[in-house]
Amino acid sequence: MRNQTYILGKLVEITIIFFVIMTALFFLFRLSPGDPISKVADPMLTPEDMRYIIEQMGLDKPIWEQYVIYLKNFFTGNFGVSFHYGEPVFKIIRERLGWTVLLFTSSTILAAFAGVFLGKIAAWNKGSRLDNVLSISALVCYTLFIPWFALLLLWVFGFKLGLFPLGGILSPELWVGNASWFVRMLDILHHMLLPLMTLFVIHLGSYLLLMRSSMLSVLREDYIITARAKGLSERVIRNKHAAKNAALPVVTSVGLSLAFSINGGALTEQIFTWPGIGRELIFAVSNNDYPLAQACFLLIALVVCWPIWLWIFSMPIWIRGLPIEPQGMVLE
Amino acid sequence: MALLSIKNLSIGYQTKAGMLKAVDNISFELERGRPLGFVGESGCGKTTIGMTLMGLLPGNAHILGGSIGFQNQDLIQLNEDQWRRVRGKEIAMIFQAAMNALNPVMRVDEQVIEAIVTHTPDISPADLDKRINELFDLVEIPRVRMKDFPHEYSGGMKQRVIIAMALACNPKLIIADEPTTALDVIVQDQILKEIKAIQKAMNTGLIFISHDIAVVASVCKDICVMYGGQIVETGTREEVFRNPRHPYTKALLGSYLSLDNELTVVIPDMRETPDLTLESGCCRFAVNCKTCSSACKAEVPQWIDISGSHKALCCDETIIRNSHE
Structure with a gap:
């Protein structure tokens, strides 16, 4: 009963949050400089044609009426039509989202695994030369400026050495023709490697440092002494008893970083011309494509709230099932 | 064995x-x-x-x-x-x-x-x-x-x-x-x-x-009383409990409040922490000992046998031997 009231409360909260976000998005874009018509329409058009375009976009109506239409459309699942592409925003986002998810989740998961592994080693050998090398490299990774690093990779491996393509997701000759799915997949991987590398390195540093400090504090826990007192080998103590507990904050952090999956990779996507949501977002904002930009930002808000969604819809089911953190599942 | x-x-x-x-x-x-x-x-x-x-x-x-x-x-x-x-x-x-x-x-x-x-x-x-x-x-x-x-x-x-x-x-x-x-x-x-x-x-x-x-x-069945890294008294539980000899054991046994004589019980005042950097063998309890004499700080305490199993570590044999109440 208490849980139901709690979940209901959360739902109301989320609804209010979304309403505020939608309103803010709507007015912010209308306040921003530049106008969408000049980006789309040819200045040579006749005034009649110009007016026709404006009417098509719905920009001739007073702003409050536009706002009402926008809200009404949203609740009926209609995100509008992109000014620039002339296609439904929903369709554009659906096409781009997959590429972003592919790039971001694979790099995050790889970085998390590598960070847990290296952080564990660093903490276990605290104060050694290995620890110093790992910690300092992690700090460097953590503080790297993404565009600079991305351009550096692109320049060295793409341009100078010519090992990787300079952008895109698929070689032009594979767009047409009937190459097998395996060849296509390899080609996508080939294109993905540099952006993947960029995001991997950026994330690796923070996961490594997080795991290291978490591991160090776990190693001081009493149950580590208990494990030693049982006569377990150091390897078992490190991997089974310490690392599993120490990885919890990293798991949480991976979960939270998914919230930034859409905008987090925007710069990387832009530099490697990866056709994801992040790149679309930058494009929409700089071209005053209101419907597309609004939808992109709304998507970010939706994703940022994902822990809450997860909470509401699946937590009660998880309680006994999740092996990693039995205590975190209790509804308070 | x-x-x-x-x-x-x-x-x-x-x-x-x-x-x-x-x-x-x-x-x-x-x-x-x-x-x-x-x-x-x-x-x-x-x-x-x-x-x-x-x-x-x-x-x-x-x-x-x-x-x-x-x-x-x-x-x-x-x-x-x-x-x-x-x-x-x-x-x-x-x-x-x-x-x-x-x-x-x-x-x-x-x-x-x-x-x-x-x-x-x-x-x-x-x-x-x-x-x-x-x-x-x-x-x-x-x-x-x-x-x-x-x-x-x-x-x-x-x-x-x-x-x-x-x-x-x-x-x-x-x-x-x-x-x-x-x-x-x-x-x-x-x-x-x-x-x-x-x-x-x-x-x-x-x-x-x-x-x-x-x-x-x-x-x-047996008890070792420790203070500052040393065993100061050891014996069977009856001996240590009924017949404590070392000043620290006595203080330890005297540290219980009882409701009947709340006002008369004196919790031993042991504010000093023992100095663990001292030379090995010195009496660590001397800083808190009420019966401590100047000799205690100079001499090395010795094991004093009270019975076959009961003994205490102190510099002053007379205190240990005569402290039975």
């Missing part, structure tokens, strides 16, 4: 202030079937002794001298690999459960199974199952609760699991380090009874460490 025989053991911690002698020239013997208790205040070195017997001293601790005879070998000479075969199998430790002694992300039975499997890797699944049920029955935890996580257990149940874990491989010596300190008195009583019963049934050696002399006296 004694199960465990410690001779002139000294252990120091390397600190910025110099070498702190947490354990100073300690000797004692332990027989199977005669549980030995260590009593003393925090920092008197009782846990250090326990950790030494498990080979689990922290990195800044050094064994400065002495020997630990256990089953025809000197434990001090063991390397890490040999230690691992002793820990859990020959010597096991019962920790204080309230302090996170169980791994929070592992199911309780797994943690006990691990202790068995480590030392008998070729045990058959059927035997393992039998043994684990036996252990949980022994410590009176219902089998339906075996697959729980530690946070689903009460303090008393956690303590029972830790006891089961220590018993897993039928060790010859069990060290119980403050096993009841965090429990309420009723549970404390149950756990103590359990430890006593198990000790008797399995006839293991038991070293019981606590700051509570009443708890120690209820479990152990």
